[in-house]
Amino acid sequence: MSGMPRRTTLVVRVDPLALDAAVIDDAGARLRAGQLVVLPTETVYGLGAHALDAEAVAGIFAAKGRPRTDPLIVHLASASDVPRVAATVSETAAALAARFWPGPLTLLLPKHVGVPAIVTAGRDSVAIRVPSHPVAHAVIVAAGVPVAAPSANRFSRPSPTTAAHVLADLDGAVDLVVDAGPTAIGVESTIVDCTVSPPVVRRAGGVPIEALRHVAPDVVAIEAVAGDGEAQLAPGQLLRHYAPAARLTVYDGTPAAAEARVLREVRQATGAGRRYGLLAPQESLMALAPSIAAAASHGRVVSASLGPRREPEAAAQVLFARLRELDDAGVDEIAAILPAGEGLGAAVRDRLRRAAEGRVVSV
């Protein structure tokens, strides 16, 4: 890839239940020395660098092909490290941290002067998260420094939930990949802006808003922000994001209406010789199966399940892997039926809508 410095990428496997101290120490030492180290977290794999080393952080942007206008999340081993990177902590932020850290929650707080401007893209807030994954935690402890880490995918691609996804995008662009198997949650952390009152969710993610409200009842969902909601999102959310190579359209409505509409599209497309990917809750795939059996047997339709409709956690866990699988199957187009929005469903709907770049059909 043009302009991307080549590195020798070492891949090491670790069992998250029986950590190999030599591997963890090596990963930590590499981070301290300014190298790029890919880490498993409970959400997605992250592309880590020493957050207080501006040159190391510049390497993240180069490896990902990410615009420098899009700030990074700083990962800490413990909430007690927050004063190293944030200037102040509001009462609400402290309460959210106490309840959800370690875990899939990112807090925006006023930035500490010691955090290089490249990390926050020149903003005066900093995004902070304490991951719960035992490997991420152990490596950050071993590094002894805060670790800046975006999702470990090339810019605009689906986020990686396995080391194979990471290597498909970043082999030769990073120094080390720590492989601990598939990530558990599958979508990124929820981002809550605690620099404003009431706090605002700037990205739906691994902690559902329903759960946040138990601690911070006044927390505002991004859709509820008056006026230009898009302007209130995390900057990275405005960019082309999570997109498969195939042209993705999402369908939103009752299952029956969405299924009928998707069936029409599939018939038209396959009739015209195009190959179609179908991404939907298991029940919808089963309802559609008899109608698409012939096309499927000729490989013109490939189905990918988001799991049972009542289990949004299952959809979150497999979402990005399914998008990559459909690309690997070589389909020209993908139709996705959106799951319901409860719990992690909100994050799944958000990612699919963004990946579709505006091609959202209400039925």
Ligand code: TXA
């Ligand atoms: O679960 C996660 O959050 C994963 C794992 C690796 O921790 N990380 C992740 O990072 O998703 P990334 O870079 O793909 O997404 C971070 C988002 C971006 O949309 C970015 O714009 C936003 O966080 N962000 C970071 N710092 C910010 C700031 N100071 N103000 C507003 N948004 C910020």
Ligand code: MG
């Ligand atoms: Mg990302």
